[in-house]
Amino acid sequence: MSSSDTQQHRARAQDRLSEALAQGSLADVRRILLKMEPADVAHLLASTPPRHRQVLWQMIEGELESEVLNELNPELRLEFLSGMEPSDLAQLAATLDDDDVADILQQLPDRVTFEVLDAMDQQDRSRLEQVMFYADDTAGGLMNTDTITIRADLTLDVVLRYLRRHEEIPEMTDNLIVVSRDDRYVGLLPLRTLLVSDPSHSVREMMETRQAPIPVEMPDDEVARQFERNDWVSAPVVDENGRLVGRITIDDVVDVIREDADHSLMSMAGMSEEEDTFAPILKTARRRTVWLAINLVTAITAASVINAFQGTIEKVVALAVLMPIVASMGGIAGTQTLTVLVRAIALGHIHQKNQLWLVQREAMVGLINGVIWAAVVAVAASLVFDDWMLGGVLAAAMVINLITAGVSGALLPLALERLRIDPALAGGVILTTVTDVVGFLAFLGLATAVYGT
Amino acid sequence: MSSSDTQQHRARAQDRLSEALAQGSLADVRRILLKMEPADVAHLLASTPPRHRQVLWQMIEGELESEVLNELNPELRLEFLSGMEPSDLAQLAATLDDDDVADILQQLPDRVTFEVLDAMDQQDRSRLEQVMFYADDTAGGLMNTDTITIRADLTLDVVLRYLRRHEEIPEMTDNLIVVSRDDRYVGLLPLRTLLVSDPSHSVREMMETRQAPIPVEMPDDEVARQFERNDWVSAPVVDENGRLVGRITIDDVVDVIREDADHSLMSMAGMSEEEDTFAPILKTARRRTVWLAINLVTAITAASVINAFQGTIEKVVALAVLMPIVASMGGIAGTQTLTVLVRAIALGHIHQKNQLWLVQREAMVGLINGVIWAAVVAVAASLVFDDWMLGGVLAAAMVINLITAGVSGALLPLALERLRIDPALAGGVILTTVTDVVGFLAFLGLATAVYGT
Numbered sequence: 088m089s090s091s092d093t094q095q096h097r098a099r100a101q102d103r104l105s106e107a108l109a110q111g112s113l114a115d116v117r118r119i120l121l122k123m124e125p126a127d128v129a130h131l132l133a134s135t136p137p138r139h140r141q142v143l144w145q146m147i148e149g150e151l152e153s154e155v156l157n158e159l160n161p162e163l164r165l166e167f168l169s170g171m172e173p174s175d176l177a178q179l180a181a182t183l184d185d186d187d188v189a190d191i192l193q194q195l196p197d198r199v200t201f202e203v204l205d206a207m208d209q210q211d212r213s214r215l216e217q218v219m220f221y222a223d224d225t226a227g228g229l230m231n232t233d234t235i236t237i238r239a240d241l242t243l244d245v246v247l248r249y250l251r252r253h254e255e256i257p258e259m260t261d262n263l264i265v266v267s268r269d270d271r272y273v274g275l276l277p278l279r280t281l282l283v284s285d286p287s288h289s290v291r292e293m294m295e296t297r298q299a300p301i302p303v304e305m306p307d308d309e310v311a312r313q314f315e316r317n318d319w320v321s322a323p324v325v326d327e328n329g330r331l332v333g334r335i336t337i338d339d340v341v342d343v344i345r346e347d348a349d350h351s352l353m354s355m356a357g358m359s360e361e362e363d364t365f366a367p368i369l370k371t372a373r374r375r376t377v378w379l380a381i382n383l384v385t386a387i388t389a390a391s392v393i394n395a396f397q398g399t400i401e402k403v404v405a406l407a408v409l410m411p412i413v414a415s416m417g418g419i420a421g422t423q424t425l426t427v428l429v430r431a432i433a434l435g436h437i438h439q440k441n442q443l444w445l446v447q448r449e450a451m452v453g454l455i456n457g458v459i460w461a462a463v464v465a466v467a468a469s470l471v472f473d474d475w476m477l478g479g480v481l482a483a484a485m486v487i488n489l490i491t492a493g494v495s496g497a498l499l500p501l502a503l504e505r506l507r508i509d510p511a512l513a514g515g516v517i518l519t520t521v522t523d524v525v526g527f528l529a530f531l532g533l534a535t536a537v538y539g540t
Numbered sequence: 541m542s543s544s545d546t547q548q549h550r551a552r553a554q555d556r557l558s559e560a561l562a563q564g565s566l567a568d569v570r571r572i573l574l575k576m577e578p579a580d581v582a583h584l585l586a587s588t589p590p591r592h593r594q595v596l597w598q599m600i601e602g603e604l605e606s607e608v609l610n611e612l613n614p615e616l617r618l619e620f621l622s623g624m625e626p627s628d629l630a631q632l633a634a635t636l637d638d639d640d641v642a643d644i645l646q647q648l649p650d651r652v653t654f655e656v657l658d659a660m661d662q663q664d665r666s667r668l669e670q671v672m673f674y675a676d677d678t679a680g681g682l683m684n685t686d687t688i689t690i691r692a693d694l695t696l697d698v699v700l701r702y703l704r705r706h707e708e709i710p711e712m713t714d715n716l717i718v719v720s721r722d723d724r725y726v727g728l729l730p731l732r733t734l735l736v737s738d739p740s741h742s743v744r745e746m747m748e749t750r751q752a753p754i755p756v757e758m759p760d761d762e763v764a765r766q767f768e769r770n771d772w773v774s775a776p777v778v779d780e781n782g783r784l785v786g787r788i789t790i791d792d793v794v795d796v797i798r799e800d801a802d803h804s805l806m807s808m809a810g811m812s813e814e815e816d817t818f819a820p821i822l823k824t825a826r827r828r829t830v831w832l833a834i835n836l837v838t839a840i841t842a843a844s845v846i847n848a849f850q851g852t853i854e855k856v857v858a859l860a861v862l863m864p865i866v867a868s869m870g871g872i873a874g875t876q877t878l879t880v881l882v883r884a885i886a887l888g889h890i891h892q893k894n895q896l897w898l899v900q901r902e903a904m905v906g907l908i909n910g911v912i913w914a915a916v917v918a919v920a921a922s923l924v925f926d927d928w929m930l931g932g933v934l935a936a937a938m939v940i941n942l943i944t945a946g947v948s949g950a951l952l953p954l955a956l957e958r959l960r961i962d963p964a965l966a967g968g969v970i971l972t973t974v975t976d977v978v979g980f981l982a983f984l985g986l987a988t989a990v991y992g993t
Contacts, residue, residue: 105893126769134889136897158769247735256732259773261714278731279709282700315798316579316611318791320712320773337790338771341797345768348801349883352808356879357872364884365894368901372908375876379909382872383917386865393861400853400860407853407860408846411976412839414864419810419835423828426809430802431817436587440558441818444589448821455825456832464836523864 101131108139117146125154133160137367153182162361165194173199177206180215185231186339189218217332226310227303229343230324230333233257236266237290239273244286246276259336261320265294271329272300300325303332307343312435314340351429354511357381381516389414389523396531399538405472406534409481412464413530417488417522420456424449424496425518429511432504446497453493454486461485476537484530491525492518554584561592570599578607586613590820606635615814618647626652630659633668638684639792642671670785679763680756682796683777683786686710689719690743692726697739699729712789714773718747724782725753753778756785760796765888767793804882807964810834834969842867842976849984852991858925859987862934865917866983870941870975873909877902877949878971882964885957899950906946907939914938929990937983944978945971 100119107115120128120143128147132140132155144167147155156164156179168176168191176195180188180203192200192215204212214232221227235256237246246263250256262275274294284293300323301310314322314337321336349360357378366374393400393410400406428445431437437445461482469478499518500510553572560568573581573596581600585593585608597620600608609617609632621629621644629648633641633656645653645668657665667685674680688709690699699716703709715728727747737746753776754763767775767790774789802813810831819827846853846863853859881898884890890898914935922931952971953963 101891102893124770130769130888133887134884134891134894136894136901250735251737253736255736258732258771259714260732261712261773278735279711279713281735282703282731283706283708284704315794316583317577318711320714320790337773337794341768341790341794344794344797345801348798348805352801352805352883353879355805355808356876358876358879362880364880364887364889365898368904368908371901372905375873375905376909376912378876379869379872379913383865383869383913386868387917387920389868390861390865393864397857397861401857404850404854407857407863408843408850410860411846411864411867412836412843415839415842415972415976416832416836419832420828423809423811423831426806426811427815427817430805431587434586434817435583436817438554438587440555441587441589445818448589448824451821452825452828455821456829459829460832460836464840467840519868523868 100127101134104131104143105139108142113142113146116143120146121151125151126158128155129158133163133364136365140365150182153179157183157187160361160363161190161194162359162363164191166363168195173202174206176203180207181211184339185215185218185233185333186223186229188215189228190223192219193223221303224307225303226301226305226307226324226335227332229307229310229339230303230335231257232333234264234323234331234334235260236264236270236331237276238268239265239289239291239294241290242286243281243284243288243290243293246281246290247286259321259338262323264323264331264334265290266331270331272323272325272331274298275323298322300329300331301335302327308347308433309435310335311340311343311347315344347433351433351511354509355426355429355515357512357516382519385516385520385523388520389527392524392527393531396527396535399531399535403477403534403538405468405474405477406531409468409477410527410530413481413484413488414523414526416460416485417492417526418519420453420489421492421496421518421522422515424452424493425500425510425514428497428500429514432500432510437501437504442501446494446501449493449497450490451493453490457486457489460489477534480530480533480537483533484526487529488522488526492522495521553580554587557584557596558592561595566595566599569596573599574604578604579611581608582611586616586817589818593818603635606632610636610640613814613816614643614647615812615816617644619816621648626655627659629656633660634664637792638668638671638686639676639682641668642681643676645672646676674756677760678756679754679758679760679777679788680785682760682763682788682792683756684710684789685786687717687776687784687787688713689717689723689784690729691721692718692742692744692747694743695739696734696737696741696743696746699734699743700739712774712791715776717776717784717787718743719784723784725776725778725784727751728776751775753782753784754788755780761800761886762888763788764793764796764800768797800886804886804964807962808879808882808968810965810969835972838969838973838976841973842980845977845980846984849980849988852984852988856930856987856991858921858927858930859984862921862930863980863983866934866937866941867976867979869913869938870945870979871972873906873942874945874949874971874975875968877905877946878953878963878967881950881953882967885953885963890954890957895954899947899954902946902950903943904946906943910939910942913942930987933983933986933990936986937979940982941975941979945975948974 100123104116104119107119132143135143156167192203217232218227218230260278262277265273265276267273274296275298276290276294280293301313303324303326319337321334323331324333324335326332346360353360353362464485465478465482468481469475496518500514503510503513553576557569557572560572585596588596609620645656670685671680671683690702715730718726718729720726727749728751729743729747733746754766756777756779772790774787776784777786777788779785799813806813806815917938918931918935921934922928949971953967956963956966
């Protein structure tokens with residue numbers, strides 16, 4: 088087996104669906120859809136262009152609808168939900184996880200949110216309001232309230248009998264949460280421990296107290312780092328008084344990890360991690376146009392630097408030929424440094440004491456690679472244009488620009504981070520402006536000094 | 541609490557460590573280190589520049605050493621391990637997870653690997669050889685062999701008593717794996733089910749058979765997608781005959797997800813996702829230089845296009861001023877398309893039937909944004925240089941280049957993927973070459989047609 092059966096199976100289902108859609112045989116489409124897993128339907132919707140997507144969505148009903156919504160990426164989910172009635176939304180909400188419903192409601196207009204909350208039963212509403220109280224990029228926004236709690240003074244035997252009275256234990260339950268009489272977090276009793284221990288022991292004897300609970304205000308990326316570092320499946324969440332308010336499970340954390348990692352990638356091209364691959368033409372054009380406008384400012388800034396040296400270029404046209412090399416090598420070197428820093432910041436690798444070392448290293452790396460490639464390019468240019476002066480100017484400009492690229496590629500994200508501006512989003516544009524301007528200025532400036540105007 | 545206590549606590553420990561290191565009081569360093577969690581020590585090593593890093597590593601001994609190694613990123617881990625004796629490695633290996641040891645051994649020179657395997661006891665060796673048999677980017681390379689298996693004809697009561705005979709149940713065990721007499725995978729018995737069900741039921745009655753096992757050859761990114769889609773904590777792995785060979789747990793899958801997402805980000809800047817943030821100067825310079833060399837070829841190609849139009853530039857120097865705008869806007873637009881496609885491919889959103897739609901959309905988006913910004917820039921340029929012909933040439937070149945950018949930004953990754961070349965790595969360079977060459981060619985070519993040489 089070179090690839091997976093499941094994958095092939097899914098691809099086949101998709102092919103049959105596409106054919107059925109193309110032929111307009113909606114009965115076939117419905118039949119195939121109903122046999123698919125919700126996660127696969129969500130994946131299918133995400134990879135279908137707009138027109139067919141709407142057709143597909145309209146054929147998904149009842150329980151499958153809420154299960155599919157639960158699996159969809161946030162942008163698509165919001166698109167589908169915006170078209171629904173508040174009463175249908177309230178019904179749907181009852182079948183989704185608290186944290187997902189909270190996310191959805193926070194994205195909808197306030198008016199709709201209130202209508203949906205009104206249409207819910209008392210219990211659902213109060214549980215939900217608890218989660219919605221917290222920002223969705225904090226532990227509170229990630230958590231669910233489906234905890235199973237026990238007291239420390241019980242024996243394991245009693246715990247086992249208590250569990251048996253449950254219809255079911257929530258998914259991703261690897262620990263029972265031990266709390267005090269006033270609901271303060273005390274420790275965890277892993278199911279793994281419960282199952283192998285002598286039932287006459289007490290919870291207090293067997294519970295683990297090493298795992299610190301997660302404060303409800305902790306940012307979601309820090310929650311993700313804690314999960315990754317400690318290999319948790321679930322973790323208890325406490326409020327500022329140490330009272331248990333819910334628990335976070337690894338499936339939601341995996342989404343945070345995926346989104347954070349995608350965030351760096353997409354932001355560096357001026358897009359959002361929630362960007363829908365198959366967004367319609369006009370929506371796509373509108374979103375991208377802002378980024379182009381911002382980069383146009385960069386390009387015009389660079390052009391106006393060149394503009395100042397028209398006289399020199401008229402005299403030595405070879406400058407026009409070579410100047411993009413200086414700018415582009417600077418841009419490439421700077422982007423490398425910037426990317427390393429953006430990732431390091433996302434991973435929490437950067438702190439006060441190690442920043443200076445990084446900036447210094449990047450300056451040295453810029454110097455070394457600048458000298459190497461400046462030498463190569465300068466010799467080649469000197470031979471082609473039969474002008475060793477030109478080669479010298481080119482080499483000097485490249486070294487200057489590569490050192491600038493290294494230093495600014497390292498300093499920029501650190502400065503932006505401190506100003507609470509997303510370095511992945513803003514870093515690239517500012518960096519390119521710097522390397523373009525310094526590159527053209529150094530090259531054409533030195534040339535003017537050497538050749539005169 | 542604006543930030544997390546844990547985070548602050550860790551930052552404080554790091555500050556105290558840095559001070560102790562700076563003052564050379566190694567006794568203090570050791571004392572602080574021994575109080576830290578292994579995952580935090582690993583994080584500390586990853587965020588420490590080289591000189592201090594070596595000092596720190598030498599102070600970590602015994603059990604902590606193997607626990608820290610287990611948490612380190614692969615590049616750093618390999619660096620530390622390369623300095624160790626095979627007999628120490630063998631001892632270490634006994635304390636690490638099979639899949640991690642297999643990864644490590646596969647990276648070491650063959651000679652060292654054999655020595656390490658020789659120094660192991662029989663049981664460890666044969667278990668390990670089973671895992672090492674599979675490539676480390678497949679399910680087989682990800683799996684561990686610490687499964688708890690049961691037969692379908694047992695009653696839950698017998699299963700409970702069987703479990704109690706275990707010293708402990710492996711971490712991340714959410715299901716017991718049901719196998720037939722000849723070790724074929726039959727189904728899963730969730731601990732959640734075991735704990736709430738009537739003990740007189742049989743495993744067969746209560747087990748789940750819906751979750752398909754993972755074929756041992758499945759690529760790791762597909763394994764990760766399955767885990768994400770189905771919210772699994774662990775999953776059984778079977779060989780081509782349906783025999784259970786191990787299980788994969790979510791902690792290892794999270795690492796795959798993180799690495800895959802980082803891969804796209806880092807590759808687009810020509811680096812590896814395993815890149816060590818605090819690699820020494822020479823190592824960093826050497827790695828980055830290759831990427832600069834490749835991009836230099838792009839820059840020189842672009843320069844040689846300009847070179848062909850020296851005559852036209854001499855006549856109209858404004859062309860030299862404006863030409864970077866055409867190339868850079870193309871590069872930006874193309875990078876946006878490329879990034880969307882790279883992510884979509886990583887998420888498995890792209891298949892045969894939806895590719896054409898995407899390419900068409902990107903062409904249309906390029907046309908729309910091309911026309912908008914071409915108009916703006918062309919009017920501005922015409923006014924600045926008092927030459928409406930120049931504005932027209934600029935506008936036409938920009939529209940041509942933005943459509944080219946959209947189409948090639950979409951086609952390139954699709955083509956590279958089919959050729960089994962990493963689109964994240966190769967896409968950007970080729971794309972920039974295309975947008976630079978087409979940009980300069982269109983702009984200077986049209987200008988030559990209009991102004992003559």
